[in-house]
Amino acid sequence: MIRTISFFAIFIVFGACKKNYHPRETITISIEKFKLDSTSIRAIEIVNDSSLVYAGSNGDIGIITSSGKLRATKKIITDTIIPHFRALAFNKEAFYALSVGNPALLYQYKNNQINIVYKETHEKVFYDSMKFFDELNGIAMGDPTDNCLSILLTRDGGKTWGKIPCENLPKISDGEAAFAASNTNIAIVGKNAWIVTGGIKARIFHTADMGLTWSVYQTPIIQGKNTTGIYSVDFFNENKGIICGGDYLDKFGNSANKAITTDGGKTWKVVAENKAPKYVSCVQYIPNTDGKEVLAVSTNGVFYSNNSGETWQKVSDEGFYTIRVVSKNIAWLSGNETIAKMTIN
Template identity: 55%
Template sequence: MKKITLLILTFTLIVSCYEKYIPRNIENIKIQEFKMDNTSIRAIVAIDANTMHYAGSKADVGFTSDAGKSWSTKHITYQDSIIPHFRSLAKNGDAFFALSIANPALLYKISKEKTELVYTENHEKVFYDALQFFDDGLHGIAVGDPTEDCASVILTADRGNSWSKISCDNLPEFADDEAFFAASNTNIKTIGSTVWIASGGKKTRILKSDDFGKTWQIFETPIIQGNGPQGIYSIDFSDKNNGIIIGGDYSKPTENKANKAITKDGGKTWTLVADNQNPNYKSCVQYVPNTNGQEIFAVGKTGVSFSNDAGNTWVEVSKDDYYAIQFVDKNTAWLSGNQKIGKLILE
């Protein structure tokens, strides 16, 4: 018995050593830029090093499957006159879902066979900000600014074919002027049946559900708050416990006070990191896959920054302005911005 116990302990120690993160020696970071005229792109779905999809501000949804050598684009109009401004895009199975901001809210399911409108909402205050699916493929969620005294949250449980809005009776009450930012489609994060949503404005808080959006909790954060452009613009988790939020004040993008925080308990409590240090305002933050939650990239109109110690310290790697970033592997990511797409390579 002692021998078996010793073998198990030895194996555990070996596995732990292999899992320990060793910072990489990244000698070069390249960003290849692709011009995308007349559209602002805040929502992307990165598939692999050759394939990515986007949704833009001029009712355009498009993709490349040859690493950016060529692009296919389609335009979607509503009732022949309304041009949807898309800031949310998600993939589920073989279909893509694009959601517009402003009134009316328009959510399209796009497949090779057809494009169909699966949800509409008319309200003077309607403004949807982000859209994601859960790992099971059945459930999906989109979040928008309040039309009453709670967040606007719509759910699907049938792969996106139909959507319904949650009653405020089942959601935490929001403060006046607390809302969301449609900056990069990353103020929602899902893992398993859990979803986190980050707010801003009057309050900067985290809404969390562990059951596909049926029941909710809400947690305070120390991120800058108090008026419209202040708050959390992006959230990501490396696992169910460890996560990061980032944002700042869009109207004062060079400021870096109280704009980055991390959690180690699944979003219940948050601790500021690199406070009063760069990076300053950012609209998107993403963990690099397979780096044990240590490597992180953040992008925004103030440039591209990188951390290899879980967000505690950062370096600026590019002054190029981008809205969003999404990794496909440890060395490759796609980015989007104003009239451009980028492809980032780590060497």
């Protein structure tokens, strides 16, 4: 009995020590821009606290330091083709950049060398996003070339990639595809991946086993036109996630363009209905804030939420395509001919 009470007392003490995170009421930001000529940048990924890698629309891949210094920049041309990159991922071994359009070319950038590790030729081919689960397992997604999404997997750290046959995937609806707006069509937590779509349908495709099996869920996000749907997804844990989007031809429309889930994407609740932010191209949780602090960007500006996306504050009029958050105090952004470092206070 004494032992039981002791363990119970220890449990109570440790439980009492755990405190809920209290989010900041608001934030102020400063943005330092670094200009990159003749390229549009929708794919960036954090390498470490002081640098990031980017891939642009003019066949350019590079690393930029926190001081704005470019290093190890590559300009790629393959058989007169200048690849337009909107998807980028990396593991400890290499960076991977995937081009949009026909042919789809997936490049490995390792030890300052460039190699093509996957090529797909099809009149409908168009890849939107890619990400790694871990050092060996990666995933890329794109628009359908048949009656399913195009989904690539690697099991060897990116050395080889293969496309999942349509018989192993849920069927796509007519007019359903994806948007290569910010390289955030895919969110990963552990072995889970969530992929978002738009167009005539705006849905969630979910795998809990790194791409072996799939489920598909409906969402309330605006849909029905080629330009409507989900543009970005992020998950804080296996249950809590957020999706954002809208209609890029109506960037000031804000009906049914933000939603949150607490059950792993099975059901969604529209938030901040008819309130800012309006069209959103990228949404990301801020690390170490218990999933309460969130940032969203578009060409309309930068927006902050301190209650998991329920309500938002505009913190900058500067427009960007995408954002990656290093910490509570640092984030990186990119846009047309621009990479920027954002300090958050």
